[in-house]
Amino acid sequence: MADRDTMLEQAADWADRLDTLSRDERAALGAWLNAAPAHRAALSRMVRLLGDPALFDVVEQATRDVAPPPPLPRARPRRWAASGTMHTRRRVAVGLAAALAAAVAAPIVWYVAAPDATVERVYASSVGQQRQVALPDGSDMTLDADSRVAIAFSDSGRDLTLESGAARFEVRHDAARPFAVTTPEGQMVALGTNFSVDRGAGHSELRVYRGRVRLTVPGQAAVVVTGGHWAEAGAGRIMVHDFDVARYQGWQDRWLSGDRIRLGDAVARLGRYSARPIRLADPALADETFNGRFRLDTPFESLTLIGALFDLSVKDDGRTIRVARPARTSQANWPNQ
Numbered sequence: 001m002a003d004r005d006t007m008l009e010q011a012a013d014w015a016d017r018l019d020t021l022s023r024d025e026r027a028a029l030g031a032w033l034n035a036a037p038a039h040r041a042a043l044s045r046m047v048r049l050l051g052d053p054a055l056f057d058v059v060e061q062a063t064r065d066v067a068p069p070p071p072l073p074r075a076r077p078r079r080w081a082a083s084g085t086m087h088t089r090r091r092v093a094v095g096l097a098a099a100l101a102a103a104v105a106a107p108i109v110w111y112v113a114a115p116d117a118t119v120e121r122v123y124a125s126s127v128g129q130q131r132q133v134a135l136p137d138g139s140d141m142t143l144d145a146d147s148r149v150a151i152a153f154s155d156s157g158r159d160l161t162l163e164s165g166a167a168r169f170e171v172r173h174d175a176a177r178p179f180a181v182t183t184p185e186g187q188m189v190a191l192g193t194n195f196s197v198d199r200g201a202g203h204s205e206l207r208v209y210r211g212r213v214r215l216t217v218p219g220q221a222a223v224v225v226t227g228g229h230w231a232e233a234g235a236g237r238i239m240v241h242d243f244d245v246a247r248y249q250g251w252q253d254r255w256l257s258g259d260r261i262r263l264g265d266a267v268a269r270l271g272r273y274s275a276r277p278i279r280l281a282d283p284a285l286a287d288e289t290f291n292g293r294f295r296l297d298t299p300f301e302s303l304t305l306i307g308a309l310f311d312l313s314v315k316d317d318g319r320t321i322r323v324a325r326p327a328r329t330s331q332a333n334w335p336n337q
Contacts, residue, residue, distance in 0.1 A: 015046035201264035203234025281324030
């Protein structure tokens with residue numbers, strides 16, 4: 001029992017320091033992880049408790065590579081002041097270790113090697129922060145803020161599920177292993193390409209920057225979308241439009257831009273960058289459309305500008321940002337003429 005407690009405290013200490021490790025410390029972490037399978041499992045759980053998905057990449061690369069992992073895309077804020085750091089670290093490590101020791105739950109694993117060599121992982125990004133990911137097959141993925149993708153890669157295929165948000169893919173060609181992205185509205189199979197998928201309110205958007213993507217929607221014939229075109233999939237139908245790849249700026253550039261943007265989709269995309277949830281007071285507002293170009297990383301200011309297009313009020317009460325039609329003054333309250 002004492003050995004197990006020591007291991008949990010060590011795992012908690014490693015988890016807390018993952019974003020500040022030196023080159024030598026990262027090498028030491030790799031050695032510690034490879035010393036025993038239990039070390040990996042313990043550290044995985046600790047990282048889950050800390051709630052920072054970017055740390056999984058550091059752990060994963062330290063486990064499998066001789067070279068130290070690359071720095072995190074963006075440093076996390078320190079969780080304590082410099083004075084008393086070591087004592088505070090110790091208290092946090094002990095607290096995390098105690099919480100894990102007391103937990104009665106199934107093991108949490110971020111990397112699964114199934115008997116058929118299927119690799120299963122989940123990648124997620126935080127609110128307000130995009131994330132770059134090198135996928136196991138050599139493809140590259142960019143996650144929009146507050147997005148989540150689950151993958152299952154095997155010798156026969158590469159299956160990805162966009163669970164929330166948006167992602168862009170630079171796909172490494174491998175004809176023997178189709179690269180397929182699935183959303184509730186349909187499936188997109190890359191035919192050697194660069195494309196993005198964005199989940200909106202009740203529909204998905206496919207945008208092809210280069211190459212071709214086969215889009216399949218239940219009950220409809222498959223459509224091949226080529227570079228310079230984007231497609232909407234929803235309600236059992238597909239609509240294809242064109243766009244200027246060279247001039248287009250989307251969420252990768254932190255812009256909300258385009259024609260016929262649904263207000264419901266704008267709220268969903270701006271919400272990925274907002275510390276507080278955004279709500280439409282009237283669900284019917286979601287289907288209003290507009291044209292324009294607005295910053296995603298200033299959600300309240302952009303919502304205010306968009307609201308002005310429809311004479312809507314945008315209010316932040318400290319808990320929720322609410323978009324609504326302005327209250328009408330009752331005739332009973334009008335002054336007598």
